[in-house]
Amino acid sequence: KNQVEQSPQSLIILEGKNCTLQCNYTVSPFSNLRWYKQDTGRGPVSLTIMTFSENTKSNGRYTATLDADTKQSSLHITASQLSDSASYICVVIIGGGADGLTFGKGTHLIIQP
């Protein structure tokens, strides 16, 4: 049923390395796409919001890309830090009712020193 698929499910990288997280979606009509970071035991925190017309958006070391034609988004993290260890959740919004926010299951990222 889940129309937002994220990969990989989990990822372990060394501190200082870069990584890319993927989000594929099938929901339509598309309104906007968001990436959230969720630390263990905390609520999700917004990283980026991208509308249909935006291809890329950066927030510090985080860069999100969006290809609305292929319905794919990615979140690239550069020069990873230990504090980047968290779950990263992709959310696709189709507008309309409040249940129009479809959450992915997240990618669990672990940064090792």
Next chain:
Amino acid sequence: GAGVSQSPRYKVAKRGQDVALRCDPISGHVSLFWYQQALGQGPEFLTYFQNEAQLDKSGLPSDRFFAERPEGSVSTLKIQRTQQEDSAVYLCASSAVGAFGSPLHFGNGTRLTVT
């Protein structure tokens, strides 16, 4: 600055007990959402308020779940006759006018464990 506050942070209930979970949204935020998050999963929509009006409750899993926001600020999610499958983290989120152009601000959740 005050964010979204949820209480309690942890709640252990025996099966069959009633529980009430509280959410204090960011002051002035019109929209308020409740989500249920199982371990290792993304949040699942439960219900949505715009001010005091509950505009969407399609995600509530059964009639044992009830939410209210009587004065358009604080909200309470009540679960009656709790069952083990209700064990999850319950997240509250608020946003400024409209939900689809502005980010959701989440609380840290209430972790409910039903034994």
